[in-house]
Amino acid sequence: MTLDSFSVPLNDLSRKPPFTQDQTEQIMELILKGPYLNGAHTRQFENDFSNFVGSKYALGVSSGTSALQIAFRSLNLEKGSQVIVTANSGGYSTIAALQCNLSPIFAEVSELGILNPDSMFDHSSNPKAIVVTHLYGQAAPIDRIVAIAKERNVFVIEDCAQAAGLKYMGKMVGSWADISTFSFYPTKNLAAIGDAGAITTSDDEIYQRARWLREYGWSQRYWAEIQGGSNFRIDEIQALILNFRLPNLMAMNSRRKEIWMRYQRLCMRYGVGILGSLDESFVAHLAVLQLPNRQDFVNHMKRFGIETTVHYPYPDYVQPGFNQINQSAFPITEMLCESVVSIPCFPEMTEGEVIMVETALSGHFEAI
Ligand SMILES: Cc1ncc(COP(=O)(O)O)c(C=O)c1O
The missing domain is CATH 3.90.1150.10 (Aspartate Aminotransferase, domain 1)
Incomplete structure (x- = not known):
């Protein structure tokens, strides 16, 4: 049996709810007229998504992996700093840490596959940040993790790629940590029609840096204010689709x-x-x-x-x-x-x- 001939597939993106007439017209207008980047759809998505998550800010970005890179870089860590990640979460946080010249150190997970707060520091002498992945849509004990990390002056990044819309103790994931990341890969709970992602934060300084990092490190056009920036922009089509689907x-x-x-x-x-x-x-x-x-x-x-x-x-x-x-x-x-x-x-x-x-x-x- 080939992959295509499963009677029950793992996913079927062709069954997503169809766009309405009005939505189809908006998509066509965008395709014909632009702007394709940095436009009103991105701004609306950022506004709606930060309200949804309960964070002060949201930034649309090009993928969940870009979001993780931005998150690491927004914390302004020294080259080679240790960051704690789990080894069963698909490799995304490890990849992002390596891309940012950081040193990923693994920690053991609980039987649920989620970072175990009691093992967080077992293998790291002086970590500067922790990535907590809400794997499969399960909430990590983020209250405890944040409390322990705070005591030791360690930043927390929530990876919410698999957990859009998840609440823990009545509060949305993506609003607990210093900075949080989302993926809107087409099979995710909130799905774009290509690659897209977001970061959320309520920290003014982290937000400012993340915003610059998303676009070449620019504080203004053609002026690279900080290092580590690149092209991590979300495009307007993805933002428009996310605006349709978020409700x-x-x-x-x-x-x-x-x-x-x-x-x-x-x-x-x-x-x-x-x-x-x-x-x-x-x-x-x-x-x-x-x-x-x-x-x-x-x-x-x-x-x-x-x-x-x-x-x-x-x-x-x-x-x-x-x-x-x-x-x-x-x-x-x-x-x-x-x-x-x-x-x-x-x-x-x-x-x-x-x-x-x-x-x-x-x-x-x-x-x-
Ligand atoms: C837990 C987790 N983190 C990060 C990512 C990376 O997201 P993306 O594929 O949008 O780069 C994914 C998704 O594939 C994921 O499942």
């Missing part, structure tokens, strides 16, 4: 959660691990099961025509692309990399598809 984000998150809850009930019945939680501290970006016999499960789902994948199979520290990082192994990180598997969970899934996944899951769970 629906919470409804889409609810639909994801409903689907996830169907799987969760089955997992509970059979004693199978599924990451996430029933309360509001999880927005079901992904439905991730934990299975010791993962390959058997993947083969079984494939026979039922159901696509699966692994987020993420390799710890950062074993990958040659990150090979300047020489660190000890992390048992929970490795256990998760070997056992997690993602199953279809996107808001446009049909009832029939959800039932197909449930049937396939029950079949496998009964046999194990």
Whole structure:
């Protein structure tokens, strides 16, 4: 079976709600007339998104990875400074740290795959910043992490790429840390139609630097005020699409959660691990099961025509692309990399598809 022929895909972007007549006209007008960058759609998105998150500022940028680079650089850390990251989060924060000439130091995660506040400083003598990834749409214990970091004078960056619209203790993620980052990659909970991202912050100085960094480090046209700037701009088409979709984000998150809850009930019945939680501290970006016999499960789902994948199979520290990082192994990180598997969970899934996944899951769970 080829990837294209799964009866139930992991995602199907062609099913996103269609644009209205009025929205289509706005898109056409923008394509025909511009401006394509630094225009009113970006400003509106930044205004609406900062209100949505509850931060003083938001800045649209070109991707979640650009957002992480801007975040690191906005903190004005010395070259080679240690920054704490987790090794099971897709590598994005490690890549961004290396791009910014910082030294990523790994920390162990909890059984949920999220930075463990008690292990944060185990391998770092003098960290200057911590990246907290709200992985799969699960909220990290960001209150504790921020409190501990503050005591030690360490900056906190929240990576909310998988967690747009997530609340923790009644407060949106993206509003807890010194600076936060978002990705609007097309499969994310808030999706652009190409690459896009954002940063949010309530710190005036960090915001000012981030704004300059987004565009070459310029404080004014052709005047590079600070180092580390580049072209990290969002384009107007992406901002316009995000403006159309932001009002629906919470409804889409609810639909994801409903689907996830169907799987969760089955997992509970059979004693199978599924990451996430029933309360509001999880927005079901992904439905991730934990299975010791993962390959058997993947083969079984494939026979039922159901696509699966692994987020993420390799710890950062074993990958040659990150090979300047020489660190000890992390048992929970490795256990998760070997056992997690993602199953279809996107808001446009049909009832029939959800039932197909449930049937396939029950079949496998009964046999194990
Ligand atoms: C947790 C996390 N951080 C960062 C990123 C990077 O975002 P982007 O693909 O927009 O660069 C992603 C997404 O792919 C992600 O899942």
